[in-house]
Each structure stands twice: as structure tokens, then as C-alpha cells.
Amino acid sequence: MESGGDLFGTGPQAVFLGPGADGTGFRAAVRRLAAAAVPPERVAWSVGEAPGLFGASAETTDAPPLALPRGVADLVARVVPHRDPERYALLYTLVWRVLHGERRLLEVSSDPLVHRLERMAKAIARDLHKMHAFLRFRRVEGAEPERFVAWFEPDHHILEAAAPFFVGRFRGLHWTILTPEGSVRWDTETLSFGPSGRREDAPPSDGFEAGWRDYYESTFNPARTNLAAMRAEMPKKYWRNMPETAAIPGLVRAAASRTETMIERAPRKAIKRDPVRAVAAMVDQAPDSLDALNAIIRRSEPLVPGATQAVLGEGRVGAAIAFVGEQPGDHEDRQGRPFVGPAGQLLSRAMAEAGIVRGDAYLTNAVKHFKFEQRGQRRIHQNPTAGEVSHYRWWLERELDFVAPRLVVALGATAVLALAGRAIPVTRARGPAEFGKGYAGFITVHPSYLLRLPHGAKDEAYAAFVADLRRVGEFATTLAA
Amino acid sequence: MDEALAKKLRILADAAKYDASCSSSGAPKRVAGKGELGSTTGAGICHAYTPDGRCISLLKILLTNYCLFDCAYCVNRRSSNVARAKFTVEEVVTLTVEFYKRNYIEGLFLSSGIIKSPDHTMELLTRVAKSLRRDHGFRGYIHLKSIPEASPWLIEEAGLYADRLSINVELPTEMSLERLAPEKNGTIIQNAIQQIGERITQAKAEKRRFSPAGQSTQVIVGADATTDEALMRKSAHLYGSFNLKRVYYSAFSPIPDGSTILPLKSPPLQREHRLYQGDWLLRYYGFTPDDVADATEDGMFALDVDPKLAWALKHRSHFPLDVNRADREWLLRVPGLGARAVDKIVRARRHTRLRLEDVARLTSGLKRARPFLIAEDYHPSGGLTDRLDLRARLADPPKQLSLF
Numbered sequence: 001m002e003s004g005g006d007l008f009g010t011g012p013q014a015v016f017l018g019p020g021a022d023g024t025g026f027r028a029a030v031r032r033l034a035a036a037a038v039p040p041e042r043v044a045w046s047v048g049e050a051p052g053l054f055g056a057s058a059e060t061t062d063a064p065p066l067a068l069p070r071g072v073a074d075l076v077a078r079v080v081p082h083r084d085p086e087r088y089a090l091l092y093t094l095v096w097r098v099l100h101g102e103r104r105l106l107e108v109s110s111d112p113l114v115h116r117l118e119r120m121a122k123a124i125a126r127d128l129h130k131m132h133a134f135l136r137f138r139r140v141e142g143a144e145p146e147r148f149v150a151w152f153e154p155d156h157h158i159l160e161a162a163a164p165f166f167v168g169r170f171r172g173l174h175w176t177i178l179t180p181e182g183s184v185r186w187d188t189e190t191l192s193f194g195p196s197g198r199r200e201d202a203p204p205s206d207g208f209e210a211g212w213r214d215y216y217e218s219t220f221n222p223a224r225t226n227l228a229a230m231r232a233e234m235p236k237k238y239w240r241n242m243p244e245t246a247a248i249p250g251l252v253r254a255a256a257s258r259t260e261t262m263i264e265r266a267p268r269k270a271i272k273r274d275p276v277r278a279v280a281a282m283v284d285q286a287p288d289s290l291d292a293l294n295a296i297i298r299r300s301e302p303l304v305p306g307a308t309q310a311v312l313g314e315g316r317v318g319a320a321i322a323f324v325g326e327q328p329g330d331h332e333d334r335q336g337r338p339f340v341g342p343a344g345q346l347l348s349r350a351m352a353e354a355g356i357v358r359g360d361a362y363l364t365n366a367v368k369h370f371k372f373e374q375r376g377q378r379r380i381h382q383n384p385t386a387g388e389v390s391h392y393r394w395w396l397e398r399e400l401d402f403v404a405p406r407l408v409v410a411l412g413a414t415a416v417l418a419l420a421g422r423a424i425p426v427t428r429a430r431g432p433a434e435f436g437k438g439y440a441g442f443i444t445v446h447p448s449y450l451l452r453l454p455h456g457a458k459d460e461a462y463a464a465f466v467a468d469l470r471r472v473g474e475f476a477t478t479l480a481a
Numbered sequence: 482m483d484e485a486l487a488k489k490l491r492i493l494a495d496a497a498k499y500d501a502s503c504s505s506s507g508a509p510k511r512v513a514g515k516g517e518l519g520s521t522t523g524a525g526i527c528h529a530y531t532p533d534g535r536c537i538s539l540l541k542i543l544l545t546n547y548c549l550f551d552c553a554y555c556v557n558r559r560s561s562n563v564a565r566a567k568f569t570v571e572e573v574v575t576l577t578v579e580f581y582k583r584n585y586i587e588g589l590f591l592s593s594g595i596i597k598s599p600d601h602t603m604e605l606l607t608r609v610a611k612s613l614r615r616d617h618g619f620r621g622y623i624h625l626k627s628i629p630e631a632s633p634w635l636i637e638e639a640g641l642y643a644d645r646l647s648i649n650v651e652l653p654t655e656m657s658l659e660r661l662a663p664e665k666n667g668t669i670i671q672n673a674i675q676q677i678g679e680r681i682t683q684a685k686a687e688k689r690r691f692s693p694a695g696q697s698t699q700v701i702v703g704a705d706a707t708t709d710e711a712l713m714r715k716s717a718h719l720y721g722s723f724n725l726k727r728v729y730y731s732a733f734s735p736i737p738d739g740s741t742i743l744p745l746k747s748p749p750l751q752r753e754h755r756l757y758q759g760d761w762l763l764r765y766y767g768f769t770p771d772d773v774a775d776a777t778e779d780g781m782f783a784l785d786v787d788p789k790l791a792w793a794l795k796h797r798s799h800f801p802l803d804v805n806r807a808d809r810e811w812l813l814r815v816p817g818l819g820a821r822a823v824d825k826i827v828r829a830r831r832h833t834r835l836r837l838e839d840v841a842r843l844t845s846g847l848k849r850a851r852p853f854l855i856a857e858d859y860h861p862s863g864g865l866t867d868r869l870d871l872r873a874r875l876a877d878p879p880k881q882l883s884l885f
Binding site for chain 2: 104107108109110111112115129132133134135136137138139148150165167168169170171172173188206207208209210211212214215216217218219220221222223224225226227228229230232233234242244245248251252255259262263274275278279281282284285286296300303385386387390391394395
């Protein structure tokens, strides 16, 4: 179909568009009309009823694309599916005005044309929303793999606009949506549009509909019956395609008497005996020993996937001193024991020099799982984030409750964060510290820090670390006294 | 679906319906990848409405309504004689997936009575969410009602799978809690809310997944003597200190087998409605808790005028305001003008002078707004805001939303 009329004269310009939402045809028509500067009042819009024109456009043009503000193009796309035959004329008037001195017309929502188009766009949005909400799939009995079909009757020409939502939601399923204007089918890979369907083309029932109706009935509170509110949001026209709405008349009829019964019936004495022992037992849920706590930690998954196992604390309950490190490293993760890698060995050496017997102390980490980045064969340690430290801090708290040390030594910044609940710079706070708990605290560096220092600085730093540990030993002795 | 499962569903949906929230909003937008099931839309979708006018968005059920607690306002308290049932984890997962495939729901809202121990119960709830995500590639919405008495590490785990966690404050004061919910403790509830709040903030900063749709709570209205003002202050505190997404107000409603220590009558639903309006003033209209308190009479919102109108009637000297000149924050105080209408006014007046008929196109609340506005062609003559009968002229007709 070609456009008629005299292009440069003053007679009417006829435009023929395809049925439904012919966005492509409309865009082509607008370009052609705008290029020829045809004012809106000279255009006669008609929509073809010819079958087989679905999605096809009768309009073509060589005219260049128009530079329209994004909001205008967007509004056009949103209004085109409207069933109002006047929509194209209204939209072209909008485009015309925007191109003729009212570039920011859309900001004037009080303008009658803008107001009307916005209301039309809203009607489309509502129609789409209701289709996304109220469409019900039925499973095709016996189909393998399982296949679902729905019958729906939208108010406007929205099938194409509605389809992407269902793809994004039911990507892994095979489904078909039938409407009086067309159909759409998804086979887990591609979307294809087809001819209109009939209600009878969808399965007559579904095995879960009775259960869904049960749910609908049970979730209704008869004491709050408000039919107007229900109808405002779920107008009656949708009901015939929604299986649960069959329950409405019965629910409404019984609502008043159900409520009265509830109010009038005096509370009955409980039939069941008061479960005193069960209630008492309930408060004993917390792990009652370090072993019980460790069993929970061992069962848990790492927050960051990858670790081989949880690395638990080591040492005896009642140890005078507890050392808290950062998180297990590569060696610890493989062996399932804390402080067995290079940093652990350095710690052992320093403890021995400071006169602390490792076997008498309790050693653990703030975070219980190794976090790393795989580089070739190597697993490179990664610092835990504040969130990870928080995630694990509950276990550390309980663990220290069970061990009940007199003194807790935070090795490095992560341990400080876990124990104090906030970041404190280690170099400044080095020495005795207060963690606000039932034990004394002490802050020093993590032994892995010593390993990373350049050769020249190592000896001095190591000596300072040993000196710290000596103070720790003395501090613990003082506390015992 | 076999009858045994259907029967459980009836009992455990009925037992869950007194929780007001059914929202599926706030989750980051997601779509299903290859072979996956489910998406989230941001604003959420209501898939059906029941004759009480409330939306069904999620499959809202209890895992079990057996409960060791004895909260007077709750139909499932241990001393109530209601029918009891318990789902298995697999049953909840199946119902969720099958309902979801048929486009009945946006996802799952799972709560539970406390059985064995809070930890045991919380573990079961988390297992449902984990199985949906891991075994079924489920990308739809999951809201878990957390058990504040559960060990904190279990709440940490739940947040990894849920879109929203919530813990019900239930009663606004410690005293009411003690009287009506003897096993509950306000401090424990508050600590759990705080833990979740901190972890949500932290996870956002670290771009990690932890209850991405935030945290909400519910307060029961009318079961004790708490005033609307006290409720609003409580909410302001919850929004301010714990970054809550929503506070739900649930007018205590008669329940089968009610307890003797409850009041005889439920509060009018209109009170619940006014509380939600007050809540919106706090969150979207720049009202301080003191402003909202100022909209009450002796601590209670009037039932026949909305809180914003009540405030304006008390502060008539600030009005009328010129729609073509007044600041945005003042236009937000005009009764009948919603936040969206105000934004449209502010945008449109950059290009044109607004007359009254223009304003009429921007709001549906012009009747209430009119006495408080000046437009290009309109001034509320005769000092309309001074009229003594203004309140009566603007009040709702005396018909209340009642029970029937």
C-alpha cells in the first residue's frame, strides 16, 4: 500500500498502517511526513484490517531518521500498542509540536495532549502489568519435556511487548501464550509469534489448580472483607481466565458468619498440656561445649567458596593465653590445623624465644576458611573483607567464651577488627588493649607481616615481635596473680 | 497435587495470613539464565487479589504452625486449639516451584512456628531457600521471616539466599511484649534487627549478596494501648537506626480460638490505613516525627481526615501556597498533592504558568488541595483556609471501613 494524496499540495495525506501495534510503520510514516513538513491536521490515518499483516508495515520511506528527544521516542513506543484508533494522530501531533518550537513539551504534563498521551501510556503499562500478573499457565498433560500453555485476553495490542517478561522468567521452560490477536511460543531458545488462538487450544485444567484455589481461599481473611478494593485491582473481566476466582462467591457469602463465629466463640481451654519441658529445652539450643561449636563450624560452608575445610582453633580449654590470627593459609587449609605454615612456624619460634609454650596456649583465626586467588598452580592468599570478618565473628566470640583465656592476643589488623568490632591501626595500638570483653587484650603484628619485610628490616621487627610476646607472657602471669 | 499435601497447604496458609506483608519489591532486577527459573522486577507483581482486597504476590505459608511460644495475639500460640501441620523442606520447595511455573506467584514468603528450638527452625527455613537456589536454579523472590532467638550465624546464612529478611517487632513496647508474648524479648529482637541491618549495609559496600531487598518488620496495632504517635516514633527510630525498608502495621484481627487477654474489639481498619499514611509522610514527604505527632490529637490520628490534611488544618497560616512559586518541600505539605504530582508541577511550571485546570490534570486530589492552593487564575477567596467548617467540608463521609 502506498501513501496517497498530493505531497506538496494542501489535500489530505493518507497513511495506512498495519493492524495491532505497527511501530515500524508509524515511525516510517512520521519520517516521511516530517520530511515533507505535512502538518498533523492534513494527515488521515487508517489502520489496515487485512489478515496476515501481523507486525508488518505498509509504510516505507527513504527519509532520514528524526532526532527526537529520548522521552518522545519512548512515549511513542509506549502508546503505539493502545487500541484507540486516534493514537497515531495524537502521537504525530506531539512529534510535530516537539519539532516546531516545543522541544521540551513532555515536561509540561499539564498540557492536554501530553496529559492524554501519558494516560494512554499508563493504560498500556497497566494492561502489560495485568497480563504479567494474571496470566495462568496450564501444563500440557503427558508432554515431555514439560510444556505450558496459557490463554489470555489483553485489552490492547501488547502481545509483543509482553513477551520478553515471560522469556526472562521462564527461560528454562517450553511455553505458548494464546490470545485472540496472535500467539507467541518459546522453546527455551527462540521466541516465535504466530496466528491467534482460541481458549479451547489451551489445556482444560491443570493438576495444581485445585491446590492453588485452596491456597487462595485459605489466605483470605474474612474479618477484612473489602470487595471494592479487590475489584479495583482485579477487575471482573479478568476473572474468567483465572482459576482461583471461582472461589470468590463462596468466600464472600461465608465471610460474615465466619467472622461472627470467631468473635463470639469464647476462647477454649487449651487441649494440649503445656509443653513445659520442650519450652525449657528450647533455651538450651546454644552449643554447650567447644566441641559442639566446632562441629557446627566444621559443617558450615565457606562464605567465599574454595576452601578445603574449616580450620578450627587448637589448644586446651582454660589456656591462659589465646592467640587470634587472620585466616588459615594454604598449608593450614590442606592440613586442617592453624599456624602450621611459614608464618605459624615463625610464631612458634618467637613464642619459644619469649618463653611461651605453644602447647599451653590456644591458637585460632578470626576467619575459619582460607580465601585465595588461584594463579596457575599457586593459591595466593587474599585478605578477608570487613563483611567476612563480621560473618565469622560470632563463632570467634563463642569460641573464646568456651576457652575463657585470661589474655587474648590479636595478631594483626583482621584479628583486631574481629575482637574490637572496629578497625584500629595496629602500629599505633600495639601493646595492651581493651576489647570490651571478659578478658584482657593485647595487640601486635601478624607473623606473616615479618615474612614480607625486606631483609634489612626483618631482624629488628622480629626482635620487637619477640619482645611483644615476652610482655604477653609477663602480662598473663600478672593477670593470674 | 495429593490431598495430604493440599490439607497441609490449607492449614499452613491459613496460619500465615495474619502477617500483613506480601510484598515482592526491592530486589535487584534479575532474569533467569539458561535452564533457570524465575526473575524479579523491582516493584514486584500482585498475581491475584482476595476478597479482602489484599494482594497475593508470594506463596505465604508457615513451614509449621506447631509452636512452643505462647504469644497471645497469635493464632498459632502453643495454647491455641487450631489444627496443626508441618511441611517437609521438599514439600515447600515443590509447591513454590510448581506454583511459580504456572505464574501464580512471584516467589516464597516463608515463616514458621518455633519447633524444637529457634536454631532448628531457622535451619529448616534456610534449607528451603538454599534448596530453591541451588537445586532448582530458582531466581524468583524469597522472603524469610527470621527467628530473632536463633543463633546469629544462622541469620548470616539465611541472608545469603533470601531477597528479604524480616523480624517482627510485634509489639511496640517492652511491657506489652512481656504481657502478651512471654517468650519474646525486646532486646533480642532489636539485636537481631541490628545485626541484619549492619550486614545489609556491609554487603552492599562489598557488592556481596545479603538480603538485597533489605529488611522489614511488622507491628501489631490495637492489641495494646500504644498510641499512633508512639507507633510513628517507633517506626522513625527503626527507619533511622536500622535502615529498614518497610514497617508494616497490622490491625490486630479476631482470630479463631482467640486468647482471653486480648481486647474484645479489633481496631477499625481505618486506623491501620492512617498509620500507613503517617508512615509515608515520614519516608517520602519530609515530615519529622514531631511533625507527624503534630498531626494527631492526643496521640491518635483522626479517622475522618488523613494525617497530612490534619497537619495542614492545624497550620493554616502557612497556606495558601502558590503552585507556580512555592518550594517543592512546601508543596509536599499540601493535602491532596502526592509526591509525583508535586514533581510534575515543579517540572511543568518551568515552561508554563499553571492554572487550576492544569493542576487538575496533575493530581486526583484537587478537592482537598484547592483550599490550600493559589494558581495563575485562582485564589481561595474569602480566606478559605480560615473557614471554621473547612475540616467538615474536607473530611471523609462518616462511613468507616468496617469489618463487613
